[in-house]
Amino acid sequence: MDNLLDFTGQSALITGAASGFGEALALALATRGAKLCLADFNAEGLADTVKQVEALGGEVVSLVGDIADEAHNEALVLLAKERFGRLDIAVNNAGVAPRLGPMTQLDGPTLDRQLAVNAKGVAFGMKHQMRAMGAQKNGAILNVSSMAGLGGTPMGSSYCAAKHAVIGMTKTAAVEMGSVNVRVNAICPFFTATPMVDNPFLNPNGNIEEVNKNLARGCPLKRIAKVEEIVNVMVMVLSPHNTYMNGIAIPVDGGMSAL
């Protein structure tokens, strides 16, 4: 294995590991030797990811819980430290799609849910991960924001607010933690074919190919991303040899930000 992508002995925590990016990243890191602490509130999906990691010969622990709950985030870090002795990598990936609609129709429960899961989940995750990594004087955190964290998101203002918050917290943490060798970055994917995009809000008529074509219309590559195209970048960013990248929000967007 190329040693740039060798995660042997690294302990990695991944939230939202039951599905989509989180599941694929768990398998990608397990294949490269990482020991995993996985979380999700979807118990069945999480158990399935754990099984797949074990089938690859990976070491894995898991915890079911709601990422919006600070106690769950603290318990996850404790679990990783208890089982593996340290926490080298944390990926704050769990997230939910918003109820789509114009900002003139924005309602409290939609905004509260977005901020609770997509922003507070990341904030409390980072709080406890940073404490553990700060004490070790080493660590890498990757937060999953979105292109919605970098620009306006028509019909998705609540998601846009939460994903912008993720980038603000990423930069703040990167500056606060730099002196103790903890690096914090964010990734900003464009639409990707995960179960989040293949959902009834974006796909009311069940014709996913048509919906995906519409989502990709303005994109220079003229298609939405495949899961592995985002996960490959996550793996590169998390490489134990990627030691000087800190505090940036990386678009992986088929050229959208070049427009």
Ligand SMILES: NC(=O)c1ccc[n+]([C@@H]2O[C@H](COP(=O)([O-])OP(=O)(O)OC[C@H]3O[C@@H](n4cnc5c(N)ncnc54)[C@H](O)[C@@H]3O)[C@@H](O)[C@H]2O)c1
């Ligand atoms: N798919 C895309 O187009 C896209 C684009 C940009 C950013 N993202 C972001 O990527 C991340 C992963 O999403 P995905 O596309 O893989 O979708 P997904 O729905 O497949 O995965 C999200 C996972 O998060 C879990 N989750 C949701 N709420 C939770 C909670 N309160 N507590 C614990 N777990 C919870 C879900 O159960 C699920 O397993 C999200 O943060 C999402 O906003 C996705």
